[in-house]
Amino acid sequence: MKRNIIAITLSLFFACCVSAQNNDSIMMRKIADEVLLHGKCYSWLDYLSNKIGGRLSGSPQAAAAVEYTYQVMEGLGADSVFKQECMVPHWVRGAKETAKILTSQSGDYPVNICALGRSIATPVGGITANVIEVDSLSELKVLGRAKIEGKIVFFNGPFDETIINTFEAYGKAVVQRGRGPSLAAKYGAIGTVVRSMTNSLDDYPHTGAMAYNDTFPKVPCCAISTIGAELLAKELKAEPNVKFHFEMSCQTLPDEKSYNVVAEIRGTEHPDEYITIGGHLDSWDLAQGSQDDGAGAMQTLEVLRIFKALGIRPKRTICFVMFMNEENGTRGGEKYADLAALHHENQIAAIESDAGGYSPRGFGLVGPIAKKDKIKSWKNLFLPYGIYDFSGGEGGADIEPLQPLGTFMLGLVPDSQRYFDIHHTAADTFDKVNKRELELGAAGVAMMTYLLSEYGLN
Amino acid sequence: MKRNIIAITLSLFFACCVSAQNNDSIMMRKIADEVLLHGKCYSWLDYLSNKIGGRLSGSPQAAAAVEYTYQVMEGLGADSVFKQECMVPHWVRGAKETAKILTSQSGDYPVNICALGRSIATPVGGITANVIEVDSLSELKVLGRAKIEGKIVFFNGPFDETIINTFEAYGKAVVQRGRGPSLAAKYGAIGTVVRSMTNSLDDYPHTGAMAYNDTFPKVPCCAISTIGAELLAKELKAEPNVKFHFEMSCQTLPDEKSYNVVAEIRGTEHPDEYITIGGHLDSWDLAQGSQDDGAGAMQTLEVLRIFKALGIRPKRTICFVMFMNEENGTRGGEKYADLAALHHENQIAAIESDAGGYSPRGFGLVGPIAKKDKIKSWKNLFLPYGIYDFSGGEGGADIEPLQPLGTFMLGLVPDSQRYFDIHHTAADTFDKVNKRELELGAAGVAMMTYLLSEYGLN
Numbered sequence: 001m002k003r004n005i006i007a008i009t010l011s012l013f014f015a016c017c018v019s020a021q022n023n024d025s026i027m028m029r030k031i032a033d034e035v036l037l038h039g040k041c042y043s044w045l046d047y048l049s050n051k052i053g054g055r056l057s058g059s060p061q062a063a064a065a066v067e068y069t070y071q072v073m074e075g076l077g078a079d080s081v082f083k084q085e086c087m088v089p090h091w092v093r094g095a096k097e098t099a100k101i102l103t104s105q106s107g108d109y110p111v112n113i114c115a116l117g118r119s120i121a122t123p124v125g126g127i128t129a130n131v132i133e134v135d136s137l138s139e140l141k142v143l144g145r146a147k148i149e150g151k152i153v154f155f156n157g158p159f160d161e162t163i164i165n166t167f168e169a170y171g172k173a174v175v176q177r178g179r180g181p182s183l184a185a186k187y188g189a190i191g192t193v194v195r196s197m198t199n200s201l202d203d204y205p206h207t208g209a210m211a212y213n214d215t216f217p218k219v220p221c222c223a224i225s226t227i228g229a230e231l232l233a234k235e236l237k238a239e240p241n242v243k244f245h246f247e248m249s250c251q252t253l254p255d256e257k258s259y260n261v262v263a264e265i266r267g268t269e270h271p272d273e274y275i276t277i278g279g280h281l282d283s284w285d286l287a288q289g290s291q292d293d294g295a296g297a298m299q300t301l302e303v304l305r306i307f308k309a310l311g312i313r314p315k316r317t318i319c320f321v322m323f324m325n326e327e328n329g330t331r332g333g334e335k336y337a338d339l340a341a342l343h344h345e346n347q348i349a350a351i352e353s354d355a356g357g358y359s360p361r362g363f364g365l366v367g368p369i370a371k372k373d374k375i376k377s378w379k380n381l382f383l384p385y386g387i388y389d390f391s392g393g394e395g396g397a398d399i400e401p402l403q404p405l406g407t408f409m410l411g412l413v414p415d416s417q418r419y420f421d422i423h424h425t426a427a428d429t430f431d432k433v434n435k436r437e438l439e440l441g442a443a444g445v446a447m448m449t450y451l452l453s454e455y456g457l458n
Numbered sequence: 459m460k461r462n463i464i465a466i467t468l469s470l471f472f473a474c475c476v477s478a479q480n481n482d483s484i485m486m487r488k489i490a491d492e493v494l495l496h497g498k499c500y501s502w503l504d505y506l507s508n509k510i511g512g513r514l515s516g517s518p519q520a521a522a523a524v525e526y527t528y529q530v531m532e533g534l535g536a537d538s539v540f541k542q543e544c545m546v547p548h549w550v551r552g553a554k555e556t557a558k559i560l561t562s563q564s565g566d567y568p569v570n571i572c573a574l575g576r577s578i579a580t581p582v583g584g585i586t587a588n589v590i591e592v593d594s595l596s597e598l599k600v601l602g603r604a605k606i607e608g609k610i611v612f613f614n615g616p617f618d619e620t621i622i623n624t625f626e627a628y629g630k631a632v633v634q635r636g637r638g639p640s641l642a643a644k645y646g647a648i649g650t651v652v653r654s655m656t657n658s659l660d661d662y663p664h665t666g667a668m669a670y671n672d673t674f675p676k677v678p679c680c681a682i683s684t685i686g687a688e689l690l691a692k693e694l695k696a697e698p699n700v701k702f703h704f705e706m707s708c709q710t711l712p713d714e715k716s717y718n719v720v721a722e723i724r725g726t727e728h729p730d731e732y733i734t735i736g737g738h739l740d741s742w743d744l745a746q747g748s749q750d751d752g753a754g755a756m757q758t759l760e761v762l763r764i765f766k767a768l769g770i771r772p773k774r775t776i777c778f779v780m781f782m783n784e785e786n787g788t789r790g791g792e793k794y795a796d797l798a799a800l801h802h803e804n805q806i807a808a809i810e811s812d813a814g815g816y817s818p819r820g821f822g823l824v825g826p827i828a829k830k831d832k833i834k835s836w837k838n839l840f841l842p843y844g845i846y847d848f849s850g851g852e853g854g855a856d857i858e859p860l861q862p863l864g865t866f867m868l869g870l871v872p873d874s875q876r877y878f879d880i881h882h883t884a885a886d887t888f889d890k891v892n893k894r895e896l897e898l899g900a901a902g903v904a905m906m907t908y909l910l911s912e913y914g915l916n
Contacts, residue, residue: 036619161494164843164898199894359817359873361844385622386819386873388846415817415844415873417894436657436875440622 021381027312027450028381032443034306039439041302044072045295045357049288049430056117056285057325058090058256065281069261069322072301077308078263078320086335087255088325091118093285094249099193099222102128102243103235111228114205114286115220115250116177116194117328118212122220126247127152127191133236137175140183149188152244154236155180156195156229159420166199166416167355167394173197174208181221182213192221193244195229198420203227206424207284209328222246258324260332263304267316267453274340275314275452276350276407277303277445278321280332280398287428291419295357295438296412297322302442303449314453316348323398326354330397337401347407349452352396353445357438358414362389363448367408371457375410378451387444389413408457410448414441479839485770485908486839490901492764497897499760502530503753503815507746507888514575514743515783516548516714523739527719527780530759535766536721536778544793545713546783549576551743552707557651557680560586560701561693569686572663572744573678573708574635574652575786576670580678584705585610585649591694595633598641607646610702612694613638614653614687617878624657624874625813625852628881631655632666639679640671650679651702653687656878661685664882665742667786680704716782718790721762725774725911732798733772733910734808734865735761735903736779738790738856745886749877753815753896754870755780760900761907772911774806781856784812788855795859805865807910809903810854815896816872820847821906825866829915833868836909845902847871866915868906872899 035041048055048065055062066083073081099113115121132148134140135157140148155176159169174197181192196206205223212218224232235242261281267273279296283289304320306312324332340347351363365372376390395409403409414437422428493499506513506523513520524541531539557571573579590606592598593615598606613634617627632655639650654664663681670676682690693700719739725731737754741747762778764770782790798805809821823830834848853867861867872895880886 032622033620161894162491164490166894359875386847389844417817417898418892421892434876434879436619436624440875 024381024451028447030310031306031446031450032385034309035302035439035443035446036436038309039302039442040305041298041442042435042438044301045290045298045433045438046430048294048298049290053288054285055281055283055289057088057258057282057328058253059285062258062282062324066259066261069281069297069301073261073263073304076263076301076304078304079266081263083259083261084335084339085257085259086324086331088258088331089329090253090256091328092251092253094121094251096247096249099224099244099246101232101235102245103239105239111231112203112205112225113193113222113228113246114207115222115248117207117209117284118252119210119221119248119250120218121249121251122191122247126245127220128243128245129190131232131236131242131244133233137180137183140187145187148184151189152191152193153184153189154193154232156233158195159199161199166420169199170197170420177208177210179211181210181219182216185216185219189219191219191246193224193246194221196223196226198226198423200421201226204425204427207286208424220248222248260324260336261322263320265307265314265318268313269315270456271317272346273316273456274319274345274347275316275449276319276321276347276399276402277449278323278398279353280326281322282325282327284327284424286424286426288430289428290430290433291356291428292423293326293354295433296353299353299357299438299442299445303446306446312450316453316456318449318453326398333398334401337405340402341405347402347405348457349408349410350395350399350402351410351412351445351448352399353412353441354396354398355412355416356414356419357433357441358418359437360387360412360414360441360444362387362392362413364392364394364411364413365390366393366395371408374457382444382447385440385443412441412445482839482909486905488768489764489904489908490843492767493760493897493901493904494894496767497760497900498763499756499900500893500896502759503748503756503891503896504888506752506756507748511746512743513739513741513747515546515716515740515786516711517743520716520740520782524717524719527739527755527759531719531721531762534721534759534762536762537724539721541717541719542793542797543715543717544782544789546716546789547787548711548714549786550709550711552579552709554705554707557682557702557704559690559693560703561697563697569689570661570663570683571651571680571686571704572665573680573706575665575667575742576710577668577679577706577708578676579707579709580649580705584703585678586701586703587648589690589694589700589702591691595638595641598645603645606642609647610649610651611642611647612651612690614691616653617657619657624878627657628655628878635666635668635681637669639668639677640674643674643677647677649677649704651682651704652679654681654684656684656881658879659684659688662883662885665744666882678706680706718782718794719780721778723765723772723776726771727773728914729775730804731774731914732777732803732805733774733907734777734779734805734857734860735907736781736856737811738784739780740783740785742785742882744882744884746888747886748888748891749814749886750881751784751812753891754811757811757815757896757900757903761904764904770908774911774914776907776911784856791856792859795863798860799863805860805863806915807866807868808853808857808860809868809870809906810857811870811899811903812854812856813870813874814872814877815891815899816876817895818845818870818872818899818902820845820850820871822850822852822869822871823848824851824853829866832915840902840905843898843901870899870903
């Protein structure tokens, strides 16, 4: 008899599981259909890219993007829409950004550079000095002050092309940009030039943030296009006394007031369990910031639109966030986490889309194994939409400050091959975005948000 | 004792399997590294696209592409390189390709069209007639001769946007282009205009092949851009008596002599088992044909280069084929299969890459379940390279004629979202190709070719 009861109980349990998966599978299909037939993220991104443009923190365009997305959110019928004030760095690129290679054999010729975000300016008239080329940070210590002092350090470590996911190659190379300048200054460098962070051989420089270490002198630092980097390396090989000259008039102004923009749908059964999803609204100044991260921000709005259009009443509270200042400060992400802590919000999970609006392939998962396994048990629901890879371990810079609160972090993983071709450059424009790829990414985030809101993570 | 022997045998068997998989896994890595570090397919495709250009069968460019790839193959050190003569259709677009919508409310205005491949010309001066709009072939029968006779049939069935793999949406819609014109003529239509086969709303027409059914009169047929199609549909809704006018001066010339280009590496252990891999060398005339199918053809050359560069001596014979005339006749594919049959070649498997040079996602498999299962057992070897999907059932048009010989067919499945944006249009140019995506596709084909050559399919 007991055995029968166990058998019946087990049958019921499995029947329920199968039926739940069936219902979920139907909901996944509804979400995909909704975005592919009625999606708005592509036209919102068109506006953000072509009407507002580059949105570096503190700029009028960043302020316009805050107003625009606030209004879109208001129109979408969330339970509440509000702004979270935060002070952001206000770094501005100067009118002057030039560089040249000075050789005795080929004369002097210009190369394309741009200031790295947060860099100080050069003195008026620029700096000119001998160049020492390195491929990694560790070489600096080996070379020491004797070989570096008074020179411009040229960080020329390329992406490792054999790494399939280009974000991993970026992660390895980008320490040159982030920590290289101050480390070079520690050994007496008077400036640094960093090879652009990209897989491609092109002639536009890729900007990005660097961070000064206050214990060392601040030196001006620029990014050089990969074609420029190849030329400089070639000249140095032929003629070690080659000089490099660059002049930049960038500056850091006082912090500006800005905002995260947040919409909420209250949960019906567990309103005190929060799920945060977002992308960042700011971008670099050189471009429209369509892939980085207009795409992720507009996908976040699309998820809100999908939930309302399909009449989904989530069991848990969902916060849709336009984060401010990811690029050069992460102040918005920090403010968001500070306020969540202050209000004792139980932020169970956060999803960030900040790897481009390309075809989705998976989610990076950051948190305890049991929770990862729960998410992986939903894998078959995602497979029909090309989302199969849950092996990555990246969340996102804006949601990372939530981690100390015990929040499980997820990062949308789109196809990564094209991203660094245009990343942080003037070429990151709306025409690089494919409508369906963008929409499928939004569908993926909406599906994951739905499952998290239905089942939680316990 | 017997049990021990069985245990030891099983242990050895599993140890061998594990060790084979380890060795294979190392070879997969070598293949990926080789193409990502030293790949040539991108620069070959640059040449094919920018120096040779559109390569419609019978054109001087198609002949130039034959010579070019023959020379590349010769330089790569295959055991033999040869051409297979075949006669191909020689259809040429005329200088005249214009259309306009004639309304009483908005006057007359031009729209973008192009002749469909194989279409006859209109009479000089064009044809002008009332329009009857349909969304599918089956509507024609319902409407009948009474509603169709003397009119231009406008096939306006769009892609089903909810289908994730765009090739499936294409497959459903493209019957309008292929069989629509003759079916319309059956009911007395004097011409047809077909909505371009694409997911995107753009203003350039997408050409492609149609086929006349000789039992019905031949009528001229064109493709209209999707924006043009939307306009025509809107006008028809407002004013059912709207007329359409189009003029085209295309013509079919006598068949031309052309060639498949083939390179072979002889197998070391089973030289009489053949594995064929290929893409097609011809393209439509409107564009450079970079994605369709310069990509697949150059990936095929890359696989040959990889095998030679890594010193792989395949156990089975591999044929690397540049197929001629996929777009409007498949004569090259047919000739290849005819010769294989004539020479009693045991063609065990064939792989085609003809779905664009985008990031690879999988392989379509066509053949007996046991062979599919054998291939699927290699899945984990492909996963690190983003190739996970073996659920599709498409091989390729050029290798399909091999199927009656018992050949197992595989089709490379790249990400499909961007393909139909540019397919068969003037926008299918080299700049749409990403170097790493193209190379990863070549790596995928090389990996599959290697495994097939090592293990066969029995």
